[in-house]
Amino acid sequence: MPTIHHPELDTVPLSAVLAALSDPTRLEIVKRLDESGSVGCVCADIGVDASKSALSHHFKVLRQAGVIHQEPQGTARITTLRREELDGRFPGLLVSVLSAEGPV
């Protein structure tokens, strides 16, 4: 398995982050990761209704947008939010998205 690539947040365009977060499935993934805290999540156990391939795709999009971090652990991958880094690059963005009320 090739090393997982995580982009420098300084190089990530704002539009890429917004695009990554603009999909309801991915928004739900991010919310689950937020609830899981620093413990992180195994992709398969995220509890989002989507096929294995679709999930893999969405995680890839989120990773390339600098939203999440993935660490191999056994056959699984522990996924966490890049909270502090994101908040450094886009202050207030993640919090406003995570705390939004109403329809997703």
Add this chain to the structure above:
Amino acid sequence: MPTIHHPELDTVPLSAVLAALSDPTRLEIVKRLDESGSVGCVCADIGVDASKSALSHHFKVLRQAGVIHQEPQGTARITTLRREELDGRFPGLLVSVLSAEGPV
């Protein structure tokens, strides 16, 4: 010309707003509108490099996402940001987007 429809912000999904803002052209439009303040902008004078039709399309997307308000004035339309309303529905979101540094 039919009355321009502006959605109630409570009914606008977060993902719709993020999708509207995730396009670089539309992000630039929003930034110009922010600079114009409460005075507003005439679409054609927005100074964004896009065709008339493309601009109309982008304004429509932004309007349907509740991001902008348009008011007929003569043959033109005065466009303004729905700042306060947006900040009520998604506290901190617009500010974080508008004040973001780095690549768009």
Add this chain to the structure above:
DNA sequence: CGCATCGTTCAAAGAACATTGGATAATGCG
């Protein structure tokens, strides 16, 4: 009225995106 201005609408084309199913790779356990 005649005409220019500003914007919307329509159809068409191309690009980008989401989803699926099957194949593949890597790890850990018995």
Add this chain to the structure above:
DNA sequence: CGCATTATCCAATGTTCTTTGAACGATGCG
């Protein structure tokens, strides 16, 4: 080793988005 688990990759399909150019509609001015 053989097998289950976890996740990625690939090709294919269908959908959505973006853009263009042409046609149309509404408004205001002379």
